[in-house]
Structure formats: structure tokens, C-alpha cells
Amino acid sequence: MRILVAPDKFAGTLTAVEAADAIAEGWNRTAPGDEVVAVPMADGGPGFVDVLHSSIGGELLAVTVQGPLGAAVPATFLRAGTTAYIESAQACGLALLPMADDGRTPEPGVAERASTYGVGELIAQALEAGARRIVVGLGGSGTNDGGAGMLAALGATSVPDEALTGGPLGLAGIEELDLDPVRQRIGDVSLVAASDVENPLLGLRGATNVFGAQKGISTDDAKLAADGALAQFADLADRRLADEKGSGAAGGLGYALRLLGGRREAGFDTVAEAVGLPDLVAGVDLVITGEGKLDWQSMSGKVVSGLAGLAGPAMRPCIAMAGAVQVGNRELRANGIEAAYSVVDMVGTDDAFAHPGRSLAAVAERVAKTWSR
Template identity: 75%
Template sequence: MRILMAPDKFAGTLTAVEAAQAMAEGWSRTAPDAEVVTAPMADGGPGFVDVLHASVGGQILAVTVRGPIGVPVPATLLVAGETAYIESAQACGLALLPTEDDGRTPLPGVSSRASTYGVGELISAAIDAGATRVVVGLGGSGTNDGGAGLLAALGATSEPAGVLAGGPERLADVRSVNLDAARARLAGVELVAASDVDNPLLGLRGATNVFGEQKGIVGDEAKLAADAALTAFADVAGRDVANWKGAGAAGGLGYALLLLGGRREPGFTTVAQAVELPDLVAASDVIVTGEGKLDWQSMDGKVPVGVAELAGAAMRPCIVLAGVVEVGNRELRANGIEAAYSLVDVVGEEEAFARPAQSLAALAERVAKTWSRR
């Protein structure tokens, strides 16, 4: 019997690679004769580079770039053949913002100064490394500047000078944007925005109103001001592109990439194709995926549903191991998931966070008793 482990990360506790290893270890305790194959997954957010490196190999390049609040941060990019893979969260991620005492909530107002400049530096480094195709994973961002900083790092200029790199609070003053130098920097380079988000840049479904609160943009007044700044930016940089699918991804990073001639594709699809997931699914008997919290957002292009769709096409059962399950059986079945199992329900919340790998292995060991041939 062949079991495929294809989980996403368990945010805050396990990377996708660690989760897949823990699941495989636990399953093998119950079914030592089973062939267990791991294929860690990602949708463009944190872990994107590590997941791809584990599957496709290539060379990891270490660089230092400008973080979201201007402090230099270490980052990596993966070069595999002529393609470079970049994880935008390494340069502008939510985890890089200063927080309240709880260690999770961004300080009030910090996102108004946060810039995506470092992501542009990563793209530039990829080009210098010889890449002719650059795939930028979008997700987990702590920024909301419409990718203006990225554009500045690649050579775009503005009037007044310098406003592109100053975070969204500076964009309200922008009068003109010239993208010629940035587009010239990318001449001959295929640019791909890998994201599970298809929101536009502006409005009720835009970057600010849908994702702003998690970045510290709280309250109607703050959201109106942030969206107005992005609107001012889009009015001079290109309003039509602001309405394209994915323009609102990662606080508008998608918008900047589209302005530069990039195209959007679902982040899950990018990774699935790179690791040849459809073939792995077809060659397996049971497909196991997972993530930290299986909720309504998971049903909208996230890894578990993406894996389940491939499993359904191959007529293979797909089950989910998650930290917490907040979706009912009816919705699970509607999305091709046979069953979902909660780590917290089995080992308790305290143990799940204190010993995540051991707890996930224990859950996999238990679930294997139902899904393995004996």
C-alpha cells in the first residue's frame, strides 16, 4: 500500500517539510509495510522556497535585503535551472513587523510605513543570478503598499521622489510614476505571481478591506485612509490593472507584478506542477494532506482542497490531518475530502503546541489504523 503525505505548513509550529516527516513517521508505526512518500506543499506563502527546494533541488542563494521597516533581513532564493523561486514573506512578511507583547499583533500604524522594497531586491538578485523566469510566492505579507516599494527597488521613479519606498502613508502624495527603468530591468524575464488570492487591489474585496486587519490596519478610518492611498497610487500607475484577479494579493504585491507584465497563477498549482504532484497522487492508494487550521478559508484555493481535487481526479481517497478542524462533514465531502482529523481533539491544545511534531505523528499513527490495510 502506498501512502502520499502532502501537507502544507502548520503555521507557527511546523514547516510543511517537518509536518510531512512527522505524519510519515506516525503512519509507519501502525503500517510498517506501507510505502510512505512525502511531498510537502505550499501555496506561495511562508515555506514556499523550502518546499520547492526539498522537491526539485536547485541552488539556494543567501542574500540580505531591506525588511519591511527598513532593517536589513536575511533571505534566500532558489535557482533551479533558468527559474528562480522567491518567497516574498522573507522580505516583507508579517513575522518581520514589530508586535505587541503577545508577539503576534502588529504595533498600531506600523504597516503604514512598511515597504516591499526588499522583494524587489530579491527579484533583482534572481536576475543577476541568470534567471530568465522568476516565480514570486505571495502570502503572509505584513505590507499594504501595492508593491510600490518593489517597483522602486527595480528602478521605478515617482514625483515626488522617494514616495514609492516609504510605505502606504507616502502614496497619498504621489503625482506620477515612471516604470520604464523597472520594465527594462525585467526585459526578457518571465515574471509569475504565485498566489491563492484572486482579490483586486481596491474596494470592498481589495487588499486593505479583506486582509488589512491582520496587518494592524484596524477600524474604518484607518482602512479608508489606506485604501485611498492605494487608489491614488493606482490612478497614476495604472487603474485598469488594479481590477485584475490577484492584484490585491500580499497587500498589492500582485498589482506591482502585473504592472511589470507578470501573470498570476494559483500558488498551489505552481508547487504541484514543480513537484509533479498529479503523478504522485495517481501512483498512491491514500492521499493525506493537512494544515494548522482547516476552516472556511481552506476551501478557497488552499493546499488541502487543491490536493483533494487532484485525488478526486485520480479516484483516490483524500484525508486531512489538521491542528484544528472547523469545517463540517458536508462541506468536507463537497470539496472532495473523505475525513478530517483534529490534532487538538486528540492530544489537547497544550500538547499540540508544546510538542507539535510528536503530536502530529501520534495523530497519524491513530488515523492509520482506519486507513491502512491490516
């Protein structure tokens, strides 16, 4: 048999590369005669650059940029031909913010002053490296500034001067905005926002109201203030684009990229095209995907649903392995997934978290006894 192993990251425990390697290792213990093709996947969030590098090669360029609160942070971008791939979470991700006592959300008030300036610095570095197409992976952000910081790093100016770099709190006082320097700098370089998020920038379905709580913007007053600041910014920039699908991605980074003529692509589709995933699916007997938690969100725009969507028309069975499975068999099959296997259920919670790679390999070893010929 020929097996395609194409998981997303198992958030908090395994990168997509590590997950793919663990599944392949476990499968080979049971079925050493099978050919296992490991193709780690991502949808634009953390791991985006590493996944692409492992599949398509290219050159990883290390740089230092400004983090969301101003401190210098290390980052890398991938140059493959004339295309540069950037992972916005490396410059403005949740992991770069101080966490509250619950360990899951940033301290209250932090995201209101966090900036995407470092993302703009990454784009500037890609331009300096000669990129003619720049793909920015959006996901896992800890910012909510509408991409204003990114625009400032690329040359945008405002009145007052610091309005663009102070997060939504800074935007609340913005009076004037000039984006012409940025547009001239970008020129005819193609910009792509790679994200699975379709939310607009503003309103009940916008960046603040839907994603603000996970960034520590949780009170009604804080959400109202942040959304109002983004509206003030959009009124000066281009209110029409604020309503476009994906403008609310990564706290409004999607909106800022649209302001520069960028277009949105589903993050999964971006990676799938880069690695030639449709042809890979058509050339195997079984497709295996997975992620940390398989739930209802996995069924829309995520890696798992994307793999299932390719496997169905190709008449290839698709199964999933996940840290936890929270979707019933009926819903799984309705979405093109023949079966799903939970690491927690099969090896126990303690082992699943203490030894994630070993545990996932053990699950794959057992699953191969059912699916391998």
C-alpha cells in the same frame, strides 16, 4: 500500500517539511510495510521556497535585503535551472514587524509605512543570477504599499523621490511615476505571481479593506487613507490592472507584478506543477494532506482543497490531519475529503502546542490503523 503525504505548514508550530516528516514517522510505526512518499506543499506564503527546494532540488542562494521597515534581513531564493523562486514574506512578512500587545497583529501605524523594497532586491538578485523566469510567492505579507517599494528597488522613480518607499503613507503624496526603467530591466524575463488570493487592489474587496486589519490597519480612517493612497498610485500606474484578479495579493504586490507584465497563478498550482503532483497522486492508494487549522477557507484555493481536487478525478481517497478541524463531515465530503482528524481533539491542546511534531506523529500512528491495509 503506497501513501502520499502532502501537507501544508501547521502555522506557528510546524513547517510543511516538518509536518510531512511527522506524519510519515507516525504512519510507519503502525504500517512499516507501506511506502510513504512525503511531498511538503505550499500555496505561495511562508515556506514556499523550502517546500520547493525539498521536492525539486536546485540551489538555495542566501542574500541580505531590506526588511519592511528598513533594517537588513536575511533571505534566500531558489534557483532551479533558469527559474528562480522567491518568497516575498522573507522580505516583507508579518513576522518582520513589531507586534502589538495581543501578539497577533502589528503595532498600529506600522504597516502604513512598511515597504516591499526588499522583494525588489530579491528579484534583482534573481536577475543577476541569470533567471529567465521568476516566480514570486505571495502570502503572509505585512505590507500594503501596492508593491511600490518593490518597483523602486528595481529602478522606478517618482515625485517626490521617497514616495515609493514610504508605504501607503508615502504614496499619499505621489505626483509623478516612471516605470520605464523597471520594464527595461525586466525585459523579456517571465514573471509569475503565485498566490491563492483573487482580490482586486482597491475597494471593499481590495487589499486594504479585506486584509488590512490583520496587518494593524484596523480603523475606518486608517483603511480609508491607505486605500485612497493606493488609488492615487494606481491612477498614475494603470488603474485598469487594479481590478484584475489577484492584484490585491500581498498588499498589492500582485498589482506591481502585473504592471511589469507578470501573470497570476494559484500558488498551489505552481507548486503542484513543479513537483509533478498529479502523477504522484495517480500513483498512490491514499492521499494525506493537512494544515494547522482546517476551516472554510481551506476549501477554496488552499493546499487541502487542491489535493482533494486532484485525488477525486484520480479515484484516490483523500484524508486530512490538522491541528484543529472546524468543518463538518458533510462539507468535508462535499469537497472531496473522506475524513479529517484533529490533533487537538486526539492528544489534547497542551500536548498539541507543546510537542507539535510528536503529537502529529501520534495522530498519524492511530489513523494508520484505520486506513492501512
